[in-house]
Amino acid sequence: MKAWLWDGSAGLGHLHLTEAPEPVAAAGEVVLDLDYAALNPADQYLAEGRYPYPVDPPLPHVLGRDGVGTIVATGDGVTNVHVGERRAILRGDVGVFRWGTFAERVSMSARTLIEIPDGWTDEESSGATLVYLSAYHALTLWEPLNPHSVVLVTGASGGVGVAAVQLAAAMGHTVVALSRSAVKQQRLKEIGAAFAFDPGDVGWPGRVNEALGGHGVNLAVDNIGGKLFPEVIDTMGELGRISCVGNLGGPIPNFDTGTLFSRRIRIAPMAVGYYTPEQNHDAWRSIVSILRTAGARPQIDRVYPFEQLPQAFERLTAGPMGKVLIKIKP
Numbered sequence: 001m002k003a004w005l006w007d008g009s010a011g012l013g014h015l016h017l018t019e020a021p022e023p024v025a026a027a028g029e030v031v032l033d034l035d036y037a038a039l040n041p042a043d044q045y046l047a048e049g050r051y052p053y054p055v056d057p058p059l060p061h062v063l064g065r066d067g068v069g070t071i072v073a074t075g076d077g078v079t080n081v082h083v084g085e086r087r088a089i090l091r092g093d094v095g096v097f098r099w100g101t102f103a104e105r106v107s108m109s110a111r112t113l114i115e116i117p118d119g120w121t122d123e124e125s126s127g128a129t130l131v132y133l134s135a136y137h138a139l140t141l142w143e144p145l146n147p148h149s150v151v152l153v154t155g156a157s158g159g160v161g162v163a164a165v166q167l168a169a170a171m172g173h174t175v176v177a178l179s180r181s182a183v184k185q186q187r188l189k190e191i192g193a194a195f196a197f198d199p200g201d202v203g204w205p206g207r208v209n210e211a212l213g214g215h216g217v218n219l220a221v222d223n224i225g226g227k228l229f230p231e232v233i234d235t236m237g238e239l240g241r242i243s244c245v246g247n248l249g250g251p252i253p254n255f256d257t258g259t260l261f262s263r264r265i266r267i268a269p270m271a272v273g274y275y276t277p278e279q280n281h282d283a284w285r286s287i288v289s290i291l292r293t294a295g296a297r298p299q300i301d302r303v304y305p306f307e308q309l310p311q312a313f314e315r316l317t318a319g320p321m322g323k324v325l326i327k328i329k330p
Contacts, residue, residue, distance in 0.1 A: 003103030004309050005060040010049040012313050015102075017306075020062070023099065023107035025075035030110050032087065034328045036303075037101035038066035038127030039316050040159065041246060046096070052247065053273070055096055064101030065094055068116065068126040069328075078110045087113040088125045091133060091272050091280045102309060104328055111277050117288050124298040127159070127323035130272065132287045132298075133280055135163035138221045138243035138270045140283075145173065145219060150212055152176045152235060154199065155223030157184040157321045160245055162299045164221045165192050167287065170294035176208055176217065176235075178228075184321050191299065199224075205234040216240065216263075224249040233259050242267045303327050 003020035025031045043063040045051045068088040071081055081087060092112030094100050099107075116125045138160075139151070151168040155161045156177035168175045169192025177193035179185050185196035195211050197204045209216065216237020222229065226249020232242065240263060260267070272280065291297070299322030304312040306328050316324045 001104040002306070003062050003099070004064075006047055006063055008057075008059040008061065010047070012044065012047050012310065015047065015063075015309065017309070020099075020103065023105050025073045025078075025107055027076040028078060028109055028111075029075040029107050030071050030078060030081060030087075030113065031073040031105055031107045032067065032069040032089070032113075033072045033105050034067045034069040034101055034103070035122055036068050036126035036325050036327055037064045038130075038159075039312055039324045039326070040065055040130055041248065041316065043095065043100075043102075044313060044316065053271075057097060058099070062099035062101075062103050062106075063095050064103070064106075065089070065091075065096070066127050066130050067101035067106065067328075068122050069105075071113075072105070074110070081110055081113055086116055088116055088129060090114045090129050090284055091275075091277070102326070104306075114281070114284060117292075120297070123300050123303060123325060127300065127325055128163075128298040129284065131159035131163040131323065132167070132291075133272050133275075133283055134160045134245055134270065135167050135221065136283050136287050137272060137275065138164060138245050139168055139171070139219070141243045141268060141270050142219065142241045142266070145171075147172055148174060149218040150174045150176065150215060150237070152178070152208070152217040152220040152232065153193075153223075154178045154220070154228060154232060155246065155248060156188050156193065156196070157181065157319065158223060159320075159323050160221075160223050162188075162191065162322050166294070166296045166299075167290060168221075169193065170290045170296055174212075176211070178204075181319070187321055191296065192294075199228055199231070205231050208235045219243065221245060225252055226250045227253050230255060230259070233265060236263060236265050238263050240265045244269045298323065300325065305330070 301320035
């Protein structure tokens with residue numbers, strides 16, 4: 001089969017499209033013949049040596065965590081799925097500890113598969129699972145939010161950001177979205193944000209507080225970190241909570257923990273890997289139900305041919321509105 005192999009050297013320039021061994025379904029596993037795969041910032045972090053967890057992937061390695069396709073082989077003991085069925089990947093070790101989805105076929109545990117939700121396209125299904133799981137877990141990391149709480153989402157036009165905006169709005173909360181693009185701000189309002197601001201504008205936290213009538217943010221889903229993080233804290237209300245999902249902005253400069261005390265603000269990281277397969281399956285059922293009730297669908301930014309994975313990563317770096325995909329089949 002054809003696959004994008006990464007040789008382990010730092011940088012996306014070390015990805016090469018070449019022939020690779022066919023995957024085999026061991027006991028409890030399946031082989032999925034892929035149609036689409038989705039890019040995630042975590043794929044880029046791993047390739048660039050910036051992954052926030054200690055991992056030792058097999059080299060050469062195939063990146064890619066999301067995808068949709070047809071089951072073409074099953075291993076011993078697999079009874080819940082069958083050859084010929086269409087499935088998407090929920091969450092597992094694919095793309096991290098074993099070869100991933102930037103290939104024509106991939107093997108994985110049968111426990112990591114889900115049915116394609118009714119009415120969803122292959123494109124929507126291929127890139128939805130990881131970002132919606134991340135957003136849902138970030139929104140539910142703390143004690144349940146009171147009805148009509150205020151949720152701030154940084155990096156709101158990215159994959160997890162869009163998912164968080166949609167889910168929070170569907171749950172009945174007031175969503176404040178941050179994006180540097182006026183066009184994307186308008187689109188975020190169309191999919192559920194009540195307010196949208198440019199985090200590059202000086203004094204934006206004050207405008208958020210003004211828009212909220214001085215109420216303050218109850219929960220922030222932070223995908224950025226970096227120098228934006230202290231400004232996010234400025235918007236938080238009493239007992240505010242911050243779920244840290246990403247760190248696209250890098251280290252946080254000049255962080256004063258004293259800003260947390262008077263409002264009793266709490267901060268915690270969220271990673272999908274913290275959750276068991278059973279917890280993720282339960283979360284996914286809730287996600288699909290929430291989206292169905294709200295009439296919301298996954299947002300696709302752009303689809304690239306399989307041979308243009310480097311260009312797809314360039315698009316991811318530039319800042320998409322939703323998910324960036326590659327189409328495996330010509």
